[in-house]
Amino acid sequence: MSDVGSTRAPGQHRDPVAALARPIDGTRPAAGPVAILPFDHDGFAAAVRDGGGAVGPLDGCTRGIVWLDLDGDALGEVLAAHPAVEWVQVPMAGVERFARLFEAQGSRDLPLWTSAKGSFAEPVAEHAVALTLAVLRGLPEKSRSTSWADPKTGISLYGRNVLIVGAGGIAREIMRLLAPFEVSVTIVRRTAGDVPGARRTVAASGLMEVLPDADVVILAAAATDQTAHLIGRDQLAAMKPSAALVNIARGHLIDQDALADALAGGHLVGAGLDVTTPEPLPDGHPLWSSPRIVITSHSADTPEMTEPLLAERIRANVAALVGDGAFVGIVDPVAGY
Template sequence: MSTQHIDPLGSVADVVASESRPSAGPIAILPEAEQRFADAVEAGGGTVAPLSDDTRGVVWLTSTGAAELKAVLDAHPAIEWVQLPWAGVDAFSDLLAGYAGSPRPLWTSAKGAYSEPVAEHAVALTLALLRGLPAKASATSWARTEVGISLYGLDVVIVGAGGIAVEIMRLLAPFRTRITVVRRSEAPLEGADRTVSSDRLSEVLPQADVVILAAASTTGTAKLIGAEQLAAMKPSAVLVNIARGALVDTDALVAALAAGEIDGAGLDVTDPEPLPDGHPLWHEPRCIITSHSADTKAMTRPLLAGRISVNVQAMLGDGRFVGVVDTEAGY
């Protein structure tokens, strides 16, 4: 299946323990089957069939309907593998928590699969903010003052160390930025100039020219960027969020932008989402909102199809799955 993007983690598989390895058997595509994904299952050597007592795997194609998926699993306890459609699994957090510690079903997500388009969007938002494009794009007369900062040589803090963060670093390499990665541990991430643990976030924010959020949404990352963190940033710094809206305290961001505590924000995701009409962020001249379009369906569908094929092969073969979800950690 051809696509303009590649899945950087497509060949980075987790060897699943034997007690968690699903049995081979028919796979159902739910809530509604789509031919592209049926073809992906068959390309992996699997068989697509309607949901029944014989079903061993489920490809779930919507980020909603967690209650519906739970009902499917409750009614068909022989299901041993579930493929979720997106990199983030926060929409299924309560459902996953109910299976924490259980060897089956095995859960996989698309984490890492959409790294290229999302990272591209993060860099696009960064450049737009630094160059003052929000105001320039809406201008109706010739500007009297020069506005714009170059990305070359700036200090960038990336919160998160997954596939998106790695791809952002790769795209930033030509700009000779100095990159600090904030992650759960201080284990060095290849490509970063510095790696620090998440409890040191406030320590690195004052030096950052750009802060990019690329972390999973969990109870531990809720409102990770709040009033205290925004106040710690430079007045010239910009914030980019291509992860989940819940990582940012929206009210604190509105206040920080209004007070000039930071210079701008680029948001592909918001809290709440969709952001209601009339919300102050829509009227903030230094804020770009792109309505969760970093990875459009046109970009993600081929990548998800490829991930499905790989995991079907794992189900039928040696159990080397990609994107295994830790039900206890919630991602």
């Protein structure tokens, strides 16, 4: 057993991006009391104190907010009434629900926004690999079978070409978990630039060029206007009939009607979706009855997995607020992630 593995408690996850944080350049948020909203949470209050900060009520002295809800409009009202707030921590990795607040802020430096991006990389990447193996091994159909199936079917992951859309913490953790399978990884990201561990990295504009070679396509990109229906009819048609598609990012990255049609027509070995549009996916939706698909109802990271990781992200960012300014998970309001 490795030294790293032996230090983990059963089921324990770590934040793989925390060590990459560096003090920010330019305008920094001022230190001051932190309010936890829109409801109290003892565990996250303890994280604020562990980071060297003070938890206080929302008032004119508040400098930081740990926002625990998905209601962007409510948060916007809080910020409008308390312009002295200079740092906001939101609880999820994907921040599309706060897009209107980012648009209103524009290029202004403050408030500084931090999210949970990267902190949930280990559990989500673990789930992505599980879905990949399930689809390649035909588990969606086999798990529904009510009689002994013959002949034997299944595709091995070893040595395959894996295309990952996204280059953040989740994508990098997926690559780490896939390393024992000796796969060849291509990364598609917003802009070109090498990603350690990837055989090839291409800009998003080159997606159609690399899709035909992929045995597995894993979506791990942020939800933005630019990534809506990133995988549509043309992209699905460009994929191998034997390819697997896995989405652990956001549902709107895939044209779900096109995916249902592709599966019904026998194209793709299968698909594994942890995310859909809308969520919850309504009963009777065509995807539920599509062949060769497994849907896991946005359970890649359970509350039991995410709560300690979010608490650690809060602690680290409060320490940055009162200390060196090395915030983790900084959101670019202009880019929207």
